[in-house]
Amino acid sequence: MAINLSKVSFAYYVPRKKKNIKYAVKDINLSIGDKDEFITIVGHTGSGKSTLVQMLNALLIPTDGCIDISGKIISKKNENKIKLKEVRKKIGLVFQFPEYQLFEETVLQDVCFGPKNFGITDVTSKAKKALELVGIKEDIYNESPFSLSGGQMRRVAIAGILASEPNILIFDEPTVGLDPLGKKELLELLRKLNKEEHKTIILVTHDMEIVGEYSKRVIVLDNGDVVYDGDKTELFKNEKLVKEHSLDLPNNVKMLKVIKEKLSLDNLDIYKYNTYDAYDELKRVLGGNNE
Amino acid sequence: MNDKIVFGQYYQSDSWLHKLDPRVKIISVFSLMISLFIIKNIYLLLGFMFLVLLVIASTKIPFVKFLNSIKMMTFVLLVTFVLQVIFRRDGELLKSFEFNLTYMNLVIIIVSLFVWFLINKYIKYFKTFVFLVIVLALFILQYYVSYSPLIVKYNINIYSNGLIMASYIVLRIITLLFLSSLLTFSTKPIELNNGLDYLLKPLQKLKVKTSIFTMMVSIALRFIPTLILETEKVLKAQASRGADFKEGKLSARVMQIVSLIVPMFVIAYKRAYDLADAMEARGYIPEGKRTSIYELKYKFLDYFSYVIVFLILAITIFLRVKYAL
Numbered sequence: 001m002a003i004n005l006s007k008v009s010f011a012y013y014v015p016r017k018k019k020n021i022k023y024a025v026k027d028i029n030l031s032i033g034d035k036d037e038f039i040t041i042v043g044h045t046g047s048g049k050s051t052l053v054q055m056l057n058a059l060l061i062p063t064d065g066c067i068d069i070s071g072k073i074i075s076k077k078n079e080n081k082i083k084l085k086e087v088r089k090k091i092g093l094v095f096q097f098p099e100y101q102l103f104e105e106t107v108l109q110d111v112c113f114g115p116k117n118f119g120i121t122d123v124t125s126k127a128k129k130a131l132e133l134v135g136i137k138e139d140i141y142n143e144s145p146f147s148l149s150g151g152q153m154r155r156v157a158i159a160g161i162l163a164s165e166p167n168i169l170i171f172d173e174p175t176v177g178l179d180p181l182g183k184k185e186l187l188e189l190l191r192k193l194n195k196e197e198h199k200t201i202i203l204v205t206h207d208m209e210i211v212g213e214y215s216k217r218v219i220v221l222d223n224g225d226v227v228y229d230g231d232k233t234e235l236f237k238n239e240k241l242v243k244e245h246s247l248d249l250p251n252n253v254k255m256l257k258v259i260k261e262k263l264s265l266d267n268l269d270i271y272k273y274n275t276y277d278a279y280d281e282l283k284r285v286l287g288g289n290n291e
Numbered sequence: 292m293n294d295k296i297v298f299g300q301y302y303q304s305d306s307w308l309h310k311l312d313p314r315v316k317i318i319s320v321f322s323l324m325i326s327l328f329i330i331k332n333i334y335l336l337l338g339f340m341f342l343v344l345l346v347i348a349s350t351k352i353p354f355v356k357f358l359n360s361i362k363m364m365t366f367v368l369l370v371t372f373v374l375q376v377i378f379r380r381d382g383e384l385l386k387s388f389e390f391n392l393t394y395m396n397l398v399i400i401i402v403s404l405f406v407w408f409l410i411n412k413y414i415k416y417f418k419t420f421v422f423l424v425i426v427l428a429l430f431i432l433q434y435y436v437s438y439s440p441l442i443v444k445y446n447i448n449i450y451s452n453g454l455i456m457a458s459y460i461v462l463r464i465i466t467l468l469f470l471s472s473l474l475t476f477s478t479k480p481i482e483l484n485n486g487l488d489y490l491l492k493p494l495q496k497l498k499v500k501t502s503i504f505t506m507m508v509s510i511a512l513r514f515i516p517t518l519i520l521e522t523e524k525v526l527k528a529q530a531s532r533g534a535d536f537k538e539g540k541l542s543a544r545v546m547q548i549v550s551l552i553v554p555m556f557v558i559a560y561k562r563a564y565d566l567a568d569a570m571e572a573r574g575y576i577p578e579g580k581r582t583s584i585y586e587l588k589y590k591f592l593d594y595f596s597y598v599i600v601f602l603i604l605a606i607t608i609f610l611r612v613k614y615a616l
Binding site: 054057059084085088089092093095098100101102103113114116117118146160161164 | 521524525527528529530531532533534535549550552553554557558
């Protein structure tokens with residue numbers, strides 16, 4: 001296991017009277033592997049998702065408890081001893097609206113910024129590889145990043161993180177503000193990174209479609225607590241939990257549920273997240289009739 | 292990193308000073324400052340200071356906050372005091388100290404100052420205080436110890452007028468700081484701006500566009516917390532790309548700071564354009580006539596404060612002209 005959180009709490013402000021402390025994240029125990037995981041973190045606004053994610057990248061140091069990132073311990077005690085760069089090299093964090101972190105004169109130079117800081121060799125080839133991965137064509141490598149469209153800027157910014165080749169990639173609501181096609185392309189890219197390069201992907205999102213279609217494991221946060229950690233289908237089956245934490249079912253599941261109820265198809269498996277899977281399932285149950 | 296960004300020094304309270312019209316507060320502080328500089332007599336100054344302290348005591352603002360506001364000035368105040376005491380040479384001689392600068396003392400002085408520069412990074416609290424103790428110790432050394440060959444012998448004489456003048460100046464600066472802190476502690480920046488807007492209105496007759504000026508100030512005030520938040524975000528984003536703002540060579544650090552400044556410019560411009568569009572969409576015309584949600588109206592207490600303040604000003608001017616006090 002690559003990341004281990006044990007009893008991690010975080011408060012943005014520690015008052016003099018310890019009683020009045022308000023934790024953004026409280027007593028969290030988690031372990032996340034550095035290979036092949038595809039995790040989504042859900043929970044309503046203010047539930048501590050962003051705080052948790054920033055702690056994984058050592059941008060915030062936990063107030064209590066410690067985080068073990070492949071052998072490197074991050075806690076308040078050894079705050080000054082942590083080699084932040086080594087941690088951040090292994091874990092790439094893409095913030096919401098990452099296009100605001102672009103600053104260099106050309107696209108290629110900007111993508112090189114990360115790897116250069118981490119002291120990685122053959123920076124340019126890695127940057128080019130990352131740009132190719134996100135689908136940026138070679139003819140705009142030398143253009144200013146500020147002359148690009150919004151979607152392109154975001155892809156360049158993401159390439160800037162990919163270029164340092166982290167094992168774990170964290171995305172904080174990456175699809176906000178993208179058009180449907182851009183969203184789909186980005187998510188397919190993440191799936192590709194997960195399947196072909198065996199990277200662990202952690203997604204913070206509000207979108208239940210993403211949870212259903214892409215993730216393997218779901219972590220539900222509420223009020224700074226982990227209230228659910230496990231398989232997505234198990235989560236959706238537990239309707240009480242879904243309702244309690246103001247979550248929702250993916251559209252496909254909702255539709256299949258209605259079909260199951262109205263046509264009283266008892267053996268229909270409603271937990272099919274992809275439209276084609278849903279179609280196949282319906283076909284199976286209805287015996288190849290018209291849909 | 293605090294999630295609540297407090298701008299300015301405003302201290303929340305419900306004292307009479309907080310309820311006072313900002314216009315009154317601005318004018319009062321200015322006229323009181325003028326009277327402060329008119330006063331020449333130290334006893335009068337002490338009386339004035341006593342009045343200011345009375346006001347402070349009546350406002351429920353903790354006195355520690357006022358002390359904090361003069362904390363930054365301690366060093367300057369001390370230096371002024373010491374220089375005044377040493378170089379003022381009238382009135383009667385109170386005491387004369389004789390110092391011997393010998394070779395040994397000189398070496399000790401140089402070594403201890405050198406040590407100070409080496410270790411002062413590691414001292415966290417009372418830095419100035421520790422430095423002063425060291426300086427004082429060095430003078431005591433020169434006063435008592437004179438073993439090795441002498442370089443020069445010098446006197447420091449303290450005269451009565453020097454002492455009076457020095458305390459007069461220091462007291463005046465402290466009172467000045469207290470006065471301005473009273474204004475900033477009891478008035479929100481936005482209130483100050485609003486008050487200024489009203490006070491500058493007569494200038495509009497001279498075709499000075501005061502409303503544009505005050506609008507600019509209030510927009511700037513409004514944007515400070517927003518920009519701080521944005522800076523924090525960009526800082527974190529670049530830090531997760533391995534930017535290191537604390538360590539490394541100077542040239543590398545400059546590069547890292549560029550990675551912060553460029554996005555901040557982009558964000559600031561974008562925000563400015565958005566705001567301009569939003570203002571136009573809501574019908575903002577630079578020279579248009581506008582009303583304010585915070586209509587300022589003088590009440591009894593405001594008139595009363597004006598009377599008191601102008602009375603003080605008049606008395607000080609009268610005393611200065613008639614008796615040269």
